[in-house]
Amino acid sequence: MPESIDARTAILSSIRTALGASSRPDTATIDASYSALSRRYKREGALQSEALLGLFTHRLIEYDAGVTRIARGQIAVEVARILTERKRMRIGIPGGLPSAWLPAGFDFQNAEHYSEHQLDELDGVLTGCTVACAETGSIVLQTGAAQGQRILTLVPDYHLCVVLAEQVVETVPECFARLGSTATLPTTIFSGPSATADIEMTRIKGVHGPRFLDVLLAM
């Protein structure tokens, strides 16, 4: 598109004119200016593991998610208990989910290449996560092992998520530090079930994303 190339040149030169520099600074100058930016906010949290997991649990409950603390060896047992309780049988799973998490007696389907219509037919989805942030009650999913592609945790109405204790950090900066090496993977940070407050500022659960969220926090 030749106009587009013209527009690009025009916009960049308009910016340069406005910034009033005939020759623009080199990368080293810009990087030095970036490194000198004020960053005196809190990076590391101070909470010990018990208080940290307590805070995370508390936040999730505030979002109206279900949270159960379980022992690492009990994941399959707890998955069975909770799915029975919620009456959800046909469950989509991503590739790379540990088979030790899957109890017998349920219809687990590898939904990696499912279309949105196929996903719409499922009762729910079971995944792990990349990292979780206690201060905000957020869980981070990235396209990949045990988490699948983004659509998997979006279309089904129920999400059961296993979070391992060592995946929980306290602050948002700690969370981003953990994402450093995988920053370009498609990433979803979710905090509780889908919600809206667009009508008279009343928070209501569940508009388009999963309306029900359970978290198994494995120690």
Add this chain to the structure above:
Amino acid sequence: MHSGRRRRRALTEKRESPWSHRSFPEAAKELLADSQIRRNVRHATNVIQAKRNRVVAELEDWEQLREAGAAIRAHALEYLDNYLVQFEENCTRAGGHVHWARDAAEANGIILDLLRRHAAKEVIKIKTMTSEEIGLNRNLEAHGIHPHETDLAELIIQLGHDKPSHFVVPALHKNRQQVREIFQREMNLPDLGEKPEDLASAARAYLREKYLRIKVAISGANFLVAENGAVCIVESEGNGRMCLTLPDVLISLVGIEKVIPRHRDLEVFLQTLPRSATGERMNPYNSIWSGVHAGDGPKEFHVVLLDNGRSPILADSEARQTLQCIRCGACLNACPVYHQTGGHAYESVYPGPIGAILTPQLHQMQEGRTLPYASSLCGACYEVCPVKINIPEVLIHLRSKVVQKDQKTIAGRLGLWNMGMQAAAFLLADADRFSMAQHLGQIGQKVVVSQNGFIERLPLMLSGWTQTRDLRPLPAQSFRDWWAEREKAKKNYASHETIKRNDTKELGDAGKH
């Protein structure tokens, strides 16, 4: 209420472009008369503000986060050309396509072209202010393409043939009964209840079919990351995620100022934005992606970078900070003027305090010229702004620009407004003149002060001021006179004090005074 509704509808029909060119006082006068809108706006802004204050108070490092946010945004603007080129490179490397649009017409052209290439007859949309700015929906419809808004509030606006009045909660001027009426009529659901849950379920069912069927989506973006070409969108409902992952083609229309240098900078804005915007510690959903990813999401991704009057703002070193804005809407909720009038009075895509400084600048001070005056300069907007934009400072700066422009034309120079300002300047520039004017005022005002001691009605061109408020009369003694007298008294007191200090018995008492 009925007549109010009829009048509003008539207004919407009258205008081709939804944003007309009336002045703020004209539009505000009409909206102030609509008590339903005012009640809805006040309720919504009060609720968000209370929530915002609670979650902001929780963070002991809030001030440091604001500082960092302001510093990062200012730095990004200072090297904007560099960061845009970096973003373009990295987005392209990740499989995305980057387009540049100088103005609204160019952006509309690029988007239309892409849609035609895919023979799209319908598109799904995530709330974006930039699309409102370029009049995208109207343009698409004129070319036979139907846009479906998917954000609940935007859906209410679209189906109600209305305009957004707030950029975080665009339909906050509508209450649940009004929303129900719109949905009943437009979705053909005569039995729909009026509980917010019922209304949200209706929207879920109405839109789900569209998500599964329509193959092209249009979005805005909250942030563009230069270092890796990532795009970040924050939202609540999941309609954003639907639009970002289900379609084959995704087009994001983004203002050039939205770029930030590095991925880790998000750790600041993803703390300050949700807390400021909706009073949540984190939005229910944040999506971050770069380019296209095999097997996950759209196969084709386009970013349209929009200038449309932004780049010249960079030249004004005082007003440049306007472009730091991350559109959280906190300044709207905090603003006493917005509380009273709601967003429509600003007659601008961007309402509230930020709109009052952004709109006139986007139009090189040719439009929205009365907006810099739509403020009492109380400073509440600056206090809440998560990127520390000093809105009052920029407002005053822009007012002087308006005046300077007026000084250049005869009509402007002879305007009542300008003459009043010139008179004020004459009086304020000289202490003796000011003091004389005050004394004359104390005598002259006797004619207008009511029995209750307030001024309820001012004559002629000053009457606008007293239509909505009562004014305290000038006190019998001016501050300056009082100060002069106090200084004199202090001198006397000081000499008195020296005498007292010699008497130790009195010392204990002096501390209490």
